[in-house]
Each structure stands twice: as C-alpha cells, then as structure tokens.
Amino acid sequence: MTDAAITPDQPAPLAGAAHTDRLRAGLKRRYARERRFKLYGLLAIGVAVGFLLLLLGRIFEQGHTAFYAHSVAVPVYMDPARIDRAYPQGTNFELLVAEQQLARLGVQDDAAGTKATAMRGLFSSELKFVAADRIQKNPGLIGQTVSIAAPLADDADLYFKGEITLETPAEQRRLSDEQIGWLDRLKADGLVAGHFNSALLTKGDSTEPELAGVLGAVVGSALMLLVTALIALPLGVGAALYLEEFAPRGRLTNLIEVNINNLAAVPSIIYGLLGLALFINWMHLPRASPLVGGLVLALMALPTIIIATRSALKAVPPSIREAALAMGASKTQTVFHHTLPLAMPGVMTGAIISMAHALGETAPLLLIGMVSFVPGIPHAVTEPSGALPSLIYIWENASERAFHERTAAAIMVLLAFMIVMNAAAVLLRRHFERRW
Incomplete structure (x- = not known):
C-alpha cells in the first residue's frame, strides 16, 4: 500500500526538472535580447561619433592651412x-x-x-x-x-x-x-x-582672400548675442514665471502654452521674414545691423527660454514653496526669493543653449541683409555688420580657392565660440545645482 501511494508521485521530479530547463531557456533568451539591445545602442553611438569625427576631421583638414x-x-x-x-x-x-x-x-x-x-x-x-x-x-x-x-x-x-x-x-x-x-x-x-596668419583673426572681411579675416563677423555675432540676451532673457524668464507660478489654469493659459510649444518648432526662415517685414520695412531700423539681427534671434530664442525656464521651475520641490508660505512669505516673495534662485541653474543653462543655437542660424540673417559684404569692424549695434554664419555662406560661394580654406577656418572659429558657450552652461549648472 505504501509503494502504491508513492508510485504516482515519482514523475514529479522529472516535471520539475523540465520546468527549470524552460525557465533557464527563457532567461537565456531574455539575456540575449538585452545583450543585443546594448550592442545596438553601442553601435548607434559608435556610428554617431564616427560621423562627428569624420565631419570635424574634414573641417580641420581643409581649414587648418588658413591659420x-x-x-x-x-x-x-x-x-x-x-x-x-x-x-x-x-x-x-x-x-x-x-x-x-x-x-x-x-x-x-x-x-x-x-x-x-x-x-x-x-x-x-x-x-x-x-x-x-x-x-x-x-x-x-x-x-x-x-x-x-x-x-x-x-x-x-x-x-x-x-x-x-x-x-x-x-x-x-x-x-x-x-x-x-x-x-x-x-x-x-x-x-x-x-x-x-594673424590677419585671419585680427581683420574684417576683404575681397582678397589673403587679407580676409573673421574679426568683423565675430564682433557682429557678439553684438547680436548681446541684443538677444538683453531682450530674450527678461521677457522669456518673466513669461515663464507668470505662466508657471501666477497664471490661473484655464483655456486661455492652455492655449498660450500650446502656441509657445508650436513657436519653438517654427522654421527659422519664418522669423527672418517676420524681422524683414516688422523691423526693417515697418519700423525702418538699419538693415544688416546687429540690432535687427539680435531682435530676430530674440524672437526665435524666446520659446526655448520659456520652455526651459518652466521646466526648471517645475523641478523645484513643492515643499520649498509650502515652507516659505507657511513662514508667512507672500506668493511673490516665495517665487523670487526661493523658487527662482533654486531654479536658476536650469534657467541659465536653457538660456545659454538657446543663444548658442541662435548663434548658428543663417537663414534669418540672410533675409535681413547680413549677407552683404561688410569690410570693416562694427563699433555699435546700429552699424552694418556681418556674422559668422553669413560670413561662412559668403566665403563658401566665392570663386577664389583660398576662400574655401578660410570657410573651414571660420567654421572652426564658430564651433569654438559655441563650445565655449555650452561649456559655460555646464559649469554654471554644476556650480549652482542642488540635489534634492
């Protein structure tokens, strides 16, 4: 009787072993998929880095002789x-x-x-x-x-x-x-x-390649960014503060937010057409000047600054606001004394990155006349000036072969300018960043 009771239970160890084998096979397939996914990711990164190195190598190969x-x-x-x-x-x-x-x-x-x-x-x-x-x-x-x-x-x-x-x-x-x-x-x-070749870095544009330099375009780009920063930063941060901290939630606020997000995706050439119609044809501001270029780039940078600032404000823990209000601070004091200072690293990072992106824009500058030949170095925002992107466009379309190496050299200067700005954004963020 005891043997008869044990007999039906004898296949159980075999069933358990088969189940374990199936589990092991499933785990093996899952780990294989994970390894393949990691491999695809590394392959994608390798391809991207390879194309970047190819691009930079080609630019350096063609442009280093201009120095x-x-x-x-x-x-x-x-x-x-x-x-x-x-x-x-x-x-x-x-x-x-x-x-x-x-x-x-x-x-x-x-x-x-x-x-x-x-x-x-x-x-x-x-x-x-x-x-x-x-x-x-x-x-x-x-x-x-x-x-x-x-x-x-x-x-x-x-x-x-x-x-x-x-x-x-x-x-x-x-x-x-x-x-x-x-x-x-x-x-x-x-x-x-x-x-x-010191003339490349100390002189303005010229019709003769051996005398042409990028200083005029660098100064023009710097003046343009100054105008952009003075206009876009206060307006962008102020708009983000109002929408995130003060604006009542409703259809109007939602409509404004949707339109701001849509404006961030508008092609840059549209902003150039707007600047041509508004600032030059209607307001009669000086054509091809850093003032007009800065105004156009400020319009283009505003949506990005607003979105980045709102994201930085959202990242501040609600407990900070609640603690300030509990201590008797007003809504305005809470925002400007606590929330905004803590969000400032993200605000500055978004602002610098948006201006670095604006620095490389060419289409809006072409439409407002900054593609014209300007041999001198500007001393004011109302003087005719060039910019690094438009100078690169002019030199690349020149017939003289020597301008082609200077085109690559100007691209190297522009990349250095943008790297400095992005590095400043990273350093500022690390300096002011707080972990919650």
Missing part, C-alpha cells in the same frame, strides 16, 4: 626717382618690386610689361601699404636697399601649401608654369617663410 601664410623677404631699392616723399602711398611699390625681382632673376620683360604684370600677381596688394608705411615712418630709407616681408597673393600662398601644383590642370589654377618657376626660385634662395 598660417607665406611671405617673401624681398630686397627692394627705394628709388628716389619713383617715390614721392610727401605722399608715399601714391607710389606703385608693386610694380617697383616686380621689376626688381625680374631683374634679380635675370628675366627680360617685354615691351607690354607682361612679365612684370605676372610677377606683380604673385604679391598681395598689402605690399604697397607695408612699403609705404616703412617710408612714412623713416623717410631716410629712400635711396637705400630695404628688405620687405612681402605677403604673397592667395594662389601663390596655396602653391606653397601644396593646394596647387604643376600637375593641377591649367584651367583650375591662375598660376602659369612660369610663375610657379619663379616661386620655386624664390624658395630656393631662402626668401620664402611661413608664419602664423
């Missing part, structure tokens, strides 16, 4: 018969240097002066200003042989950078084989030297 340039230390006889002591700027130093260099190389010019013109094409127009400045500061140099560091023209500079060679098809370069031969002889004589 150095070449000049030729040519000996020049300051012929008294051809130099005006009273007005040295009127002297044709370019022709003077070209003729003397042809004579030094033993090249005979023709009656039309063709070879002298070709030699002049190797030097930048900055040469005449350098020579005239030397004479103006020291008139006693007239009648003497002076060594002048003559800046090279853009194509001659590209030749020494390896961007142009004899193998380059003639229709793709403006240097003739004879001019390249002259450059080789100048280098063989030890007259060619490379140096840091």
Whole structure:
C-alpha cells in the first residue's frame, strides 16, 4: 500500500526538472535580447561619433592651412626717382618690386610689361601699404636697399601649401608654369617663410582672400548675442514665471502654452521674414545691423527660454514653496526669493543653449541683409555688420580657392565660440545645482 501511494508521485521530479530547463531557456533568451539591445545602442553611438569625427576631421583638414601664410623677404631699392616723399602711398611699390625681382632673376620683360604684370600677381596688394608705411615712418630709407616681408597673393600662398601644383590642370589654377618657376626660385634662395596668419583673426572681411579675416563677423555675432540676451532673457524668464507660478489654469493659459510649444518648432526662415517685414520695412531700423539681427534671434530664442525656464521651475520641490508660505512669505516673495534662485541653474543653462543655437542660424540673417559684404569692424549695434554664419555662406560661394580654406577656418572659429558657450552652461549648472 505504501509503494502504491508513492508510485504516482515519482514523475514529479522529472516535471520539475523540465520546468527549470524552460525557465533557464527563457532567461537565456531574455539575456540575449538585452545583450543585443546594448550592442545596438553601442553601435548607434559608435556610428554617431564616427560621423562627428569624420565631419570635424574634414573641417580641420581643409581649414587648418588658413591659420598660417607665406611671405617673401624681398630686397627692394627705394628709388628716389619713383617715390614721392610727401605722399608715399601714391607710389606703385608693386610694380617697383616686380621689376626688381625680374631683374634679380635675370628675366627680360617685354615691351607690354607682361612679365612684370605676372610677377606683380604673385604679391598681395598689402605690399604697397607695408612699403609705404616703412617710408612714412623713416623717410631716410629712400635711396637705400630695404628688405620687405612681402605677403604673397592667395594662389601663390596655396602653391606653397601644396593646394596647387604643376600637375593641377591649367584651367583650375591662375598660376602659369612660369610663375610657379619663379616661386620655386624664390624658395630656393631662402626668401620664402611661413608664419602664423594673424590677419585671419585680427581683420574684417576683404575681397582678397589673403587679407580676409573673421574679426568683423565675430564682433557682429557678439553684438547680436548681446541684443538677444538683453531682450530674450527678461521677457522669456518673466513669461515663464507668470505662466508657471501666477497664471490661473484655464483655456486661455492652455492655449498660450500650446502656441509657445508650436513657436519653438517654427522654421527659422519664418522669423527672418517676420524681422524683414516688422523691423526693417515697418519700423525702418538699419538693415544688416546687429540690432535687427539680435531682435530676430530674440524672437526665435524666446520659446526655448520659456520652455526651459518652466521646466526648471517645475523641478523645484513643492515643499520649498509650502515652507516659505507657511513662514508667512507672500506668493511673490516665495517665487523670487526661493523658487527662482533654486531654479536658476536650469534657467541659465536653457538660456545659454538657446543663444548658442541662435548663434548658428543663417537663414534669418540672410533675409535681413547680413549677407552683404561688410569690410570693416562694427563699433555699435546700429552699424552694418556681418556674422559668422553669413560670413561662412559668403566665403563658401566665392570663386577664389583660398576662400574655401578660410570657410573651414571660420567654421572652426564658430564651433569654438559655441563650445565655449555650452561649456559655460555646464559649469554654471554644476556650480549652482542642488540635489534634492
């Protein structure tokens, strides 16, 4: 009887073992799915980082050559018969240097002066200003042989950078084989030297690539961001405070919130059209000025600042508000003495990121005229000015090859500007952040 009672229970261990095997197989499949999911995530990150490195590498490869340039230390006889002591700027130093260099190389010019013109094409127009400045500061140099560091023209500079060679098809370069031969002889004589291209960072835009710089665009962008910050920050933070802390909940408030969220997704070119119609055609503000650009970018940054500020205010624990009110503080005192200071890290982070995003916008600036050629450096928000995004657009569409390397260099400057702003946002957030 005892054996008969035990017999039906004997398959139980087998059933338990099968159930355990099924559980193990299920766990194995689940862990495999988790490993595949992690692998897909790492693969996605790797692809994104790879494309980013490819982009940055391409920009650096094309733009790093713009940060150095070449000049030729040519000996020049300051012929008294051809130099005006009273007005040295009127002297044709370019022709003077070209003729003397042809004579030094033993090249005979023709009656039309063709070879002298070709030699002049190797030097930048900055040469005449350098020579005239030397004479103006020291008139006693007239009648003497002076060594002048003559800046090279853009194509001659590209030749020494390896961007142009004899193998380059003639229709793709403006240097003739004879001019390249002259450059080789100048280098063989030890007259060619490379140096840091300070003009790229200290001068404004120019029609000649070797003289073009980004300083005017950097100053214009800085003035634009100043106008944007002065307008967008108070309005954006104030609007967010009212909507989050004071506004009664209702249909009107919900409608405003929905429209603010929609405005954050409006294409930037629409803001450019609005700025053209409102600030230029109706209010008659100066075209292509940082003032108009800042106003347009402020309109574009407002929705982002409002949304970021409201998110920062929501992150403040309700207990802070309740404690302040319990101690007898008014609603206004609670908001401005407790809630807003604690939300300030998020507010500043959102503001800086929104302005960094506005800094890279090009379409609105094109519509308000900031695509025009502005050679100088602006000194006020009402003066015509360029901006880094519009300067990049102008240089990329220029026909001279040397502008293309300067386009990549300007992109590097813009990226550095944006990295600094984003780094400031991170540091401010870490400095003021509190953990609850």
